[in-house]
Each structure stands twice: as C-alpha cells, then as structure tokens.
Amino acid sequence: xxxxxxxxxxxxxxxxxxxxxxxxxxxxxxxxxxxxxxxxxxxxxxxxxxxxxxxxxxxxxxxxxxxxxxxxxxxxxxxxxxxxxxxxxxxxxxxxxxxxxxxxxxxxxxxxxxxxxxxxxxxxxxxxxxxxxxxxxxxxxxxxxxxxxxx
Numbered sequence: 001x002x003x004x005x006x007x008x009x010x011x012x013x014x015x016x017x018x019x020x021x022x023x024x025x026x027x028x029x030x031x032x033x034x035x036x037x038x039x040x041x042x043x044x045x046x047x048x049x050x051x052x053x054x055x056x057x058x059x060x061x062x063x064x065x066x067x068x069x070x071x072x073x074x075x076x077x078x079x080x081x082x083x084x085x086x087x088x089x090x091x092x093x094x095x096x097x098x099x100x101x102x103x104x105x106x107x108x109x110x111x112x113x114x115x116x117x118x119x120x121x122x123x124x125x126x127x128x129x130x131x132x133x134x135x136x137x138x139x140x141x142x143x144x145x146x147x148x149x150x151x
Contacts, residue, residue, distance in 0.1 A: 001028055001029050001030065001031070001103050001104065001105070002029065002031040002032070002033055002101040002103060002104035002105075003021050003025075003029035003031070003032050003033070003104065003105060003107055004032075004033045004035055004094060004097055004098070004101065004104050004105070004106045004107065005017055005018060005021070005032060005033070005034050005035065005065075005106075005107050005108070006035050006036070006090060006094070006106065006107070006108040006128070006131065007034050007035070007036050007061075007062070007065060007108075008036055008037075009036075009061050010061040010062075010064040010065060013109055013147060014034070014065060014109070015065075015068070016109060016147050017107055017108065017109040017145055017147070018032065018065070018068075018069065020109075020145045021107055021145070022072075022074075024145075029105070030074065030075070031074070031075045031076070031101070032069050032074055032075070032076040032077075033076070033077050033078065033079060033097055033101060033104075034062050034065040034066060034069075034076065034077075034078040034079075035078070035079050035080070035090070035093055035094055035097055036058050036061065036062055036078070036080050037058075037080070037081050037082070037083055037086050037089040037090050037093060038051075038054045038055050038057070038058040038080060038081070038082045038083075039083065039084070039086050039089075040054065040082055040083065040084050041084075051082060054082065055080065055082055058080050059078070059080055062078035062080055063078065065078065066078055079093055079096070079097050080093075081093045086127055087127060087130045087131055087134065090127075090131050091131055091134045091135060091138075094106055094131075094135060094140065095135075095138065095140065098140055104141075105141045105142070105143060106135055106140060106141065106142040106143070107142075107143050107144075107145060108128045108131065108132070108142070108143075108144055108145070109128070109144070109145050109146070109147045110128045110129075110144045110145070110146060110147065128144050129144070132144055
C-alpha cells in the first residue's frame with residue numbers, strides 16, 4: 001500500500017502528517033509519495049526563469065521529505081506540478097499518481113482548533129476539503145488527518 005501525502009513546503013505540518021500515518025496505520029503503508037503543487041501567482045508572474053525557480057524550490061522541499069522518510073527505512077518518492085489553481089492542479093496530479101500507484105490512499109492534514117472561532121475558517125482555507133471532495137467523487141480514497149492547535 002502506498003500513502004500519497006499532499007504537502008506544501010517542508011514543515012512540521014507535513015512531518016506531522018507522515019508520523020500520524022506511521023503511528024495510526026502501522027505496517028499498512030510501506031511506500032510514501034509526497035505530492036505538491038507549485039502555485040503560480042498570475043498577478044506577479046515574471047517569466048520562465050521565475051517559474052523554473054519556483055519548481056526547483058518545491059522540488060527541493062519534496063526531496064527533504066523523501067530523505068527523511070528513507071532515513072526511517074521507508075521507500076519514498078515525490079511528484080510535483082505547476083499551476084495557477086492549487087485545487088485543480090493537485091487533483092490532476094494526485095489522479096496521475098494514483099494511476100501509477102493503484103493501491104494507495106491520499107492523505108493531507110488540516111489544522112483543528114480546540115475552540116474554533118468563525119474567523120479561523122477564513123484564515124485557514126478549506127483547500128484540503130475541496131481536494132478531498134473532488135478526489136472522493138472520482139473514487140479515490142482521501143483522508144484528512146487532524147493537526148491539533150491548542151490556542
């Protein structure tokens with residue numbers, strides 16, 4: 001079984017998601033693929049060189065996840081794409097990755113607050129939910145893991 005992890009940048013958020021999978025599903029997922037989209041801001045896009053630098057930055061972060069995962073004894077790889085809409089691009093990229101790894105589950109994380117205020121939904125967008133809805137509609141198992149924030 002392969003765990004496909006949607007991540008953005010190399011951070012504790014993605015590492016927490018990885019560790020949650022290993023802890024909550026011991027011996028189930030033996031292969032990990034990290035997926036990320038380099039989001040192009042069409043308003044500030046300045047050319048091909050900038051887009052290549054953006055892709056290189058995302059690839060560098062994904063390679064960090066792969067390195068950490070392999071250091072812990074798991075096979076790992078990454079997939080990336082560039083797009084102006086994260087939900088569309090991530091959905092397409094995950095669908096291609098699932099074709100490559102048919103026995104897979106898609107994972108992403110979401111901040112969960114003990115005492116949620118209405119403004120937190122505005123500040124912490126619903127990208128994970130939007131991607132999950134599209135992938136599940138297409139028959140792809142997708143799980144959002146909670147990342148607790150106690151403030």
